[in-house]
Amino acid sequence: MTRNRTKVRPGDRIFKNLSTGAGVVVVALIGLIGLFLLVQAIPALRADNVNFLTSRTWDTSDPNNLRFGILDLLLVTVSTSLVALVIAMPVSLGIALFLTQYAPRQLARPFAYVIDLLAAVPSIIFGLWGILVLAPELAPIAQWLNETLGFIPIFGQGNVFPNFSGTIFTAGVVLAVMLLPIITSLSREVFERTPTPHVEGALALGATRWEVIRTTVLPFGKAGYIGASMLGLGRALGETIALAVILFIPRGKLFDFSIFDGGATFASQIAANYSEFNNPTSAGAYIAAGLVLFVLTFAVNFAARAIIGDKKGD
Amino acid sequence: MKIMRPMGAVGIVASAALVLAACGSDPASTSSGAPTSGAAAAATGTANVACGGKTPLSGEGSTAQKTAVDIFAQQYAKACSGQVVNYNATGSGAGVKQFNAKQVDFGGSDSPLSGNDATAAAARCEGNPAWDLPLVIGPIAIGYKLDGVSSLTLNGEVSAKIFNGSITTWNDPAIAALNPGVTLPSKPIQVLSRSDESGTTDNFQHYLAAASKGAWTQGTGKAFKGGVGNGASGSNGVASAIRAADGAIGYMESSYVKDGITAAKLDSGSGAVELTAQNVGKALDAAVFKTPGSNDLAMDLDKIYAANTPGAYPLLLATYELVCSKGYDADTAKAVKAFLTVSATTAQQPIADKGFVPLPQSLQDKVLTAINAIS
Numbered sequence: 001m002t003r004n005r006t007k008v009r010p011g012d013r014i015f016k017n018l019s020t021g022a023g024v025v026v027v028a029l030i031g032l033i034g035l036f037l038l039v040q041a042i043p044a045l046r047a048d049n050v051n052f053l054t055s056r057t058w059d060t061s062d063p064n065n066l067r068f069g070i071l072d073l074l075l076v077t078v079s080t081s082l083v084a085l086v087i088a089m090p091v092s093l094g095i096a097l098f099l100t101q102y103a104p105r106q107l108a109r110p111f112a113y114v115i116d117l118l119a120a121v122p123s124i125i126f127g128l129w130g131i132l133v134l135a136p137e138l139a140p141i142a143q144w145l146n147e148t149l150g151f152i153p154i155f156g157q158g159n160v161f162p163n164f165s166g167t168i169f170t171a172g173v174v175l176a177v178m179l180l181p182i183i184t185s186l187s188r189e190v191f192e193r194t195p196t197p198h199v200e201g202a203l204a205l206g207a208t209r210w211e212v213i214r215t216t217v218l219p220f221g222k223a224g225y226i227g228a229s230m231l232g233l234g235r236a237l238g239e240t241i242a243l244a245v246i247l248f249i250p251r252g253k254l255f256d257f258s259i260f261d262g263g264a265t266f267a268s269q270i271a272a273n274y275s276e277f278n279n280p281t282s283a284g285a286y287i288a289a290g291l292v293l294f295v296l297t298f299a300v301n302f303a304a305r306a307i308i309g310d311k312k313g314d
Numbered sequence: 315m316k317i318m319r320p321m322g323a324v325g326i327v328a329s330a331a332l333v334l335a336a337c338g339s340d341p342a343s344t345s346s347g348a349p350t351s352g353a354a355a356a357a358t359g360t361a362n363v364a365c366g367g368k369t370p371l372s373g374e375g376s377t378a379q380k381t382a383v384d385i386f387a388q389q390y391a392k393a394c395s396g397q398v399v400n401y402n403a404t405g406s407g408a409g410v411k412q413f414n415a416k417q418v419d420f421g422g423s424d425s426p427l428s429g430n431d432a433t434a435a436a437a438r439c440e441g442n443p444a445w446d447l448p449l450v451i452g453p454i455a456i457g458y459k460l461d462g463v464s465s466l467t468l469n470g471e472v473s474a475k476i477f478n479g480s481i482t483t484w485n486d487p488a489i490a491a492l493n494p495g496v497t498l499p500s501k502p503i504q505v506l507s508r509s510d511e512s513g514t515t516d517n518f519q520h521y522l523a524a525a526s527k528g529a530w531t532q533g534t535g536k537a538f539k540g541g542v543g544n545g546a547s548g549s550n551g552v553a554s555a556i557r558a559a560d561g562a563i564g565y566m567e568s569s570y571v572k573d574g575i576t577a578a579k580l581d582s583g584s585g586a587v588e589l590t591a592q593n594v595g596k597a598l599d600a601a602v603f604k605t606p607g608s609n610d611l612a613m614d615l616d617k618i619y620a621a622n623t624p625g626a627y628p629l630l631l632a633t634y635e636l637v638c639s640k641g642y643d644a645d646t647a648k649a650v651k652a653f654l655t656v657s658a659t660t661a662q663q664p665i666a667d668k669g670f671v672p673l674p675q676s677l678q679d680k681v682l683t684a685i686n687a688i689s
Contacts, residue, residue, distance in 0.1 A: 273511045
């Protein structure tokens with residue numbers, strides 16, 4: 001790189017250093033958090049009497065006989081997030097397309113505002129609403145699904161039967177509502193950026209509204225939409241208090257691959273037992289679970305950014 | 315995205331409507347269902363309080379006694395104007411740790427100090443022992459919902475069998491034997507427990523272990539070990555779950571027994587006893603302490619659970635305030651004594667309205683003696 005002959009103004013240098021500093025601090029912070037989790041988790045992992053990654057029991061009451069494994073937590077976390085995504089993705093796509101393609105400008109702006117406000121509702125409110133208001137309404141639907149489609153494993157009898165309120169299904173619906181604003185706002189931004197020549201060209205060739213969307217908006221916005229959904233997935237994986245309040249814990253039964261099961265996710269397990277971290281070894285077990293969640297969410301967000309980043313500005 | 319100001323106002327109104335609609339009614343309601351504020355021996359009169367000393371006083375610990383300690387602080391401020399107490403409900407474990415680290419003036423714990431914690435506390439108190447003073451007593455109810463059965467009697471053994479899955483239907487002969495004349499349906503029993511770690515679970519399991527004559531072998535601790543039924547989040551979650559299911563049973567603080575949930579009567583060998591403040595007071599009259607004769611009033615609750623005191627309701631939890639017997643500086647000692655005196659006397663009636671049991675006379679006398687001995 002040839003050195004500039006002109007003097008670098010101090011303002012430029014200061015700003016460059018500040019920005020670099022900010023970037024470095026953030027990366028260092030993530031690294032330090034990861035390091036903290038690792039350091040606190042290692043003694044507990046060493047003392048674990050069962051395989052951490054494949055065991056399905058979780059018993060940390062006796063610090064001298066720790067038996068904890070994250071498989072069940074992982075399965076429940078992934079299930080709730082998948083149910084949430086399956087519900088939220090089509091709805092968000094619909095909302096984003098409606099706001100960018102069909103709605104008149106005057107309607108689109110306040111609509112978008114209200115959707116974004118949904119993201120401002122605290123998750124404890126969602127949890128309480130979910131278990132007190134939504135669950136009693138969903139229980140008959142869940143029961144009907146279980147009765148008519150029970151031969152399919154994911155609709156089979158849950159491990160919290162005969163209760164249909166504190167299930168992965170209810171938690172998934174509430175999570176879907178929480179994911180809507182994230183996926184919708186990001187998808188809306190991407191769909192708005194569809195190159196006007198493409199849209200106009202399609203219209204000129206006589207395409208209907210839907211054909212325009214199908215041929216220009218969706219292919220262009222596909223990567224952005226997928227990336228937005230994966231960011232939503234990252235949020236769903238880490239949702240703590242709403243799931244701690246909604247999900248019932250089945251005693252003596254493990255996750256059965258049905259959406260009518262209950263259980264604990266990584267975050268809700270830590271939240272439920274957080275106030276009684278009495279000794280560092282038991283606490284280390286929960287921190288180890290937190291570490292797995294950290295790595296999982298990091299990987300999902302990384303993949304999401306990679307997908308969005310690759311295809312932006314096509 | 316440009317938002318026009320009038321549209322912004324619409325958005326604010328819309329969100330306010332959403333938030334207000336989402337707010338459910340306050341679950342921990344202010345009126346307690348089961349225990350009537352009995353006249354039993356709870357002399358709550360105003361003792362002479364020597365106001366003054368350190369303010370604000372800081373405490374930390376058990377979440378179970380948070381409501382009570384807030385009322386204590388209110389009454390203390392009324393009795394001694396200008397005196398403030400800050401209590402942080404971060405859990406018994408954190409409370410003990412902070413007390414031992416001299417970060418707070420008193421701790422709140424669901425169980426008395428023992429082992430390493432007691433040694434560390436003695437070190438914190440300049441070589442003097444730390445005392446556990448029981449100031450908040452709460453009954454634990456076995457709440458159930460069963461259509462057609464408005465009164466149910468259980469005992470330690472049958473409760474243990476229900477909560478560990480040995481008894482699975484309501485019309486089991488063991489339950490019928492305790493309830494002559496009551497038609498029990500043949501519905502399956504749905505057991506509800508706490509999914510989060512809690513002192514209520516710990517005390518309930520201690521009761522089952524002590525009073526079930528060997529039927530409960532699952533152990534004790536803050537996590538429910540019965541291995542049957544479902545766990546819901548918080549006593550509120552357990553209560554809602556019981557309300558929603560006919561044939562459900564669970565354990566909870568007595569203030570949650572209302573709106574369709576009935577508390578079971580307990581028979582410790584001398585007949586069915588209802589859950590009232592008076593009857594819990596009777597159980598406390600027979601209290602046995604871990605170090606009898608000392609001012610450290612850590613109670614041996616297992617003896618209360620296993621006792622067969624006629625007319626006493628044994629299933630209760632006691633939370634303690636951890637204080638130094640000596641070792642405070644003069645200001646702190648004065649404030650701690652004043653605060654605890656108000657808490658043990660005038661403040662006991664207001665907390666009875668929240669579902670706690672006021673200290674019976676016998677226990678109150680002992681607590682006041684210990685408080686006066688703090689220096």
